[in-house]
Amino acid sequence: MNAASVYTAERFAAERFDLPEAGRWFELVAGDLVQFQPPDVAHGNTVLNFSKALGTHFQQASHEDVGYACFELGLLVARDPDTIRIPPVSYFLAQDRDRFARTDEAYTTTPPSLVVEIASTNDRRRNIGPRVTEYLDWGVEHVWVADPPARRMHVYHRGGPSRQLAEHETLVGHPVLPGFRLKVAEVFAEPAWWRGGKREQGRP
Numbered sequence: 518m519n520a521a522s523v524y525t526a527e528r529f530a531a532e533r534f535d536l537p538e539a540g541r542w543f544e545l546v547a548g549d550l551v552q553f554q555p556p557d558v559a560h561g562n563t564v565l566n567f568s569k570a571l572g573t574h575f576q577q578a579s580h581e582d583v584g585y586a587c588f589e590l591g592l593l594v595a596r597d598p599d600t601i602r603i604p605p606v607s608y609f610l611a612q613d614r615d616r617f618a619r620t621d622e623a624y625t626t627t628p629p630s631l632v633v634e635i636a637s638t639n640d641r642r643r644n645i646g647p648r649v650t651e652y653l654d655w656g657v658e659h660v661w662v663a664d665p666p667a668r669r670m671h672v673y674h675r676g677g678p679s680r681q682l683a684e685h686e687t688l689v690g691h692p693v694l695p696g697f698r699l700k701v702a703e704v705f706a707e708p709a710w711w712r713g714g715k716r717e718q719g720r721p
């Protein structure tokens with residue numbers, strides 16, 4: 518990589534929407550542009566299920582416990598050369614005073630309390646280990662990795678042991694999301710309209 522090819526975070530943010538597919542599946546890794554495969558159906562279902570579960574939790578939780586989630590927000594995890602990761606979900610605590618400004622940012626330099634990643638397509642699966650390490654080293658306290666092919670959740674805590682949850686187990690949000698509970702099977706559930714469509718086509 519020569520000096521002319523190095524992207525800064527600022528350049529990536531300014532030029533991202535000029536990239537193919539408006540830069541949707543690109544990240545910046547050590548100054549280089551990296552393109553990922555478009556996510557598959559399982560990836561989309563997982564994001565939808567997490568969005569619905571978080572929305573329900575926010576409605577039911579006490580005001581003091583409610584933070585806010587950002588979807589596909591860039592996280593500037595390293596400088597010189599710059600690396601911007603763009604996870605599906607980033608969750609920030611309620612006491613973060615910049616909550617309204619951050620929802621409009623291209624990227625943030627503030628580590629969220631929780632990052633949710635999805636190891637769906639092959640390139641995302643190969644890349645997941647280094648991503649988790651980057652997040653934890655940067656200051657993210659909790660990382661949840663959804664694994665649709667295996668239908669498992671991997672739970673990481675900064676400075677603590679990791680856990681693997683099978684489909685029959687329950688993902689518990691404590692301490693970052695007090696009161697949040699979600700069955701792992703529901704993380705990967707297909708939406709009702711999709712199941713109905715498959716039955717109409719004669720699929721099992």
